[in-house]
Amino acid sequence: MAQSQKPDPKLREQITGLATRAARAALALGDLDTATKNAWILRSAELLEASKAEILEANRLDQEEARNKEVPAPLVNRLSIADGKWDNMIAGLHDVAALRDPVGEVTDSHLRPNGLRVARMRIPLGVIAMIYESRPNVTVDAAALCIKAGNAVILRGGSEAFHTNQALAKVLRKAARETGVPEDAIAVVDTTDRAAIDILLKLNREIDLLIPRGGAGLIRKVMENSTIPVICHDEGICHIFIDASADAKMATEIILDSKLRQLAVCNALETLLVHRDASERVLPRVLKALHEEGVEIRGDRATCDVFSEARPVSDEDWATEYLDKILAVKVVDDFDSAIAHIREFGSDHTEIIITNDHANGVAWQRRVNSSTVGINCSTAFADGFRLGLGAEIGISTSKLHAFGPMGLEGLTTRKFILTGEGQLGE
């Protein structure tokens, strides 16, 4: 990525002003009660429906411009918020309104020996900036989650979705004015100038958390240049390990689901590891089923020996997130070799063992330190909705604060609250 030019002062003033107003709004937002925040969410849903024609027209314009710029068809399709995506977006708002408000929750209350009561109270983080590419529904989803957790939000979507994002934001801000939420709490960067991002990344006085969602280039840029704490939603090189004792039928079903349910998601299966003692009994059946679904198998020598349709794998494959109908397959000597492979090539995302051996299952959960580690289930469960978090701002690959699927709780922090009767330090 080319070094950015020094941003012009006018743009700096514009972006800094937006962030300063968001920080001021965040103070008011922390004091808002749940009913007001929910009223904003539900009014947003109503106003979005009422403005649907206008928003879809903006969305059509974005797609047309993308086609003219010869953006590949799958990426143009990702821009669309019509039909089912629209309905999901609206349903998502109702879901977030129904979630329990995390702000003000008190836990860990206990009395110290000197009579001082100590507890933790959950509070908003302040101002959260989201920098994301494509998928304009993120504008609505992220705003709802951030505001529900009491935060102001600064949204900087992809330039391809500019018109859609502006149209959506206009409605969200109108709903804010109508329901007593400070409209500056929903700040949308209204320029496609990439220099705006460079400015945002340095506003650590105004912004408390930065969440980049997008390609590796964006995430690297943010990590390397931000002075604000960052939670990344980076790639997932997810593994399944077929243990010696695995049930062949269960392995086949789980692996098909993990690879094919959705190809272009970070929790999709990318590398299959197989215990040597299961390679003849289980592997051919699994690979045959995948191959019939059009999945290209890239295997090590032992894999090619038991499945002749496999192509030879290269070292690069182990570190590749395909997001496509391709699977890398390796036969390993034992349980420890599977763990060693994941430690060398994994991305700390999602790793599943298929086993009937209790000790190996427990050891897997204990020793594999990825954000989601499971026994006998699909990698699809690395997902906030499927894990019961109620909603998901994304899947964090950062170990700090929120590791793995990240819901409302990840958009808050906790303070210590003390209740005394004159206690002094000892």
Next chain:
Amino acid sequence: MAQSQKPDPKLREQITGLATRAARAALALGDLDTATKNAWILRSAELLEASKAEILEANRLDQEEARNKEVPAPLVNRLSIADGKWDNMIAGLHDVAALRDPVGEVTDSHLRPNGLRVARMRIPLGVIAMIYESRPNVTVDAAALCIKAGNAVILRGGSEAFHTNQALAKVLRKAARETGVPEDAIAVVDTTDRAAIDILLKLNREIDLLIPRGGAGLIRKVMENSTIPVICHDEGICHIFIDASADAKMATEIILDSKLRQLAVCNALETLLVHRDASERVLPRVLKALHEEGVEIRGDRATCDVFSEARPVSDEDWATEYLDKILAVKVVDDFDSAIAHIREFGSDHTEIIITNDHANGVAWQRRVNSSTVGINCSTAFADGFRLGLGAEIGISTSKLHAFGPMGLEGLTTRKFILTGEGQLGE
């Protein structure tokens, strides 16, 4: 701070090698049982005692060099680890050994509607780098806490404490070799070249968390240049608010304790806010007691009106962490004005209300979003030991991950563990 020169390749190789070995050691460390980690801690205590003469000689040398460089006497004294400080350091090791091991703790276990069991398991972060100034006991304290939480640690102490830190580290690594802990898990940067810090700050592949402890210059440098997640231990501009209903005797005792117990700590009181209705009844008694202890009072006009020894305060005072026998005092019109002042000038550290009004106490705890917020107690309770965390790596002023006093738990993260019977995504 001057822009650093490009570090020489040899130094880069040295620091990168140290971090790579620490990252490898961290993998082994995550698998260690509690007994082995505790054995290392207790053996370290024994070996430190056995090498006491040698270590104190290194410590004497550091102090002598500091005196020769005309370092101010209080800073030279902070370098000392003799007498009570030595005993505290050894006692601290026994305390950490006695703490419950957070690694492997399972919480939030529940069954999803489809029968999948979901829980969270606490795991180490990986590699933690501490960059700190003075106080060489941090070398021992921080190493013990990081290793107990299953992390490898990279320590970069101040150049003034170089000989002491090297002597301490030698003992800690010897104890590691004797007890089966990988010695590379305790990595000490063995150069005083400041370029080593610039290199460390960019090793985000090897290091998972960076904790700077020191002056504002160090913290700014780390925040602005690190590509690694940072948890800052920054300044505390702590406030006490005397509400209209405050008990005068309790107010006096709490304020004396908060200001004078220790002057140069981040949880010391720096600004006193007083409700107008308490300014004549309570304030003179409080200020007289402080003044008798040699505290300089800098007050706004209303303060000077009720206490003639007060000097006029300037706007700059509200944003100053004195760490000295000075107190800024302001009379405010009401409860909301007190909160507004803290939101404008505070550092999100510690704020205490002294009140007999239940509603105001509750509103204070709810609305003031600093890391420690209390009713009727000393600011001294913003402290991991006094809050019952068992130990303290410091007091975080970062909102993410650990906000406020930070113990063993802050040195870990949590993964999702799933136990299924063949569940697929829905």
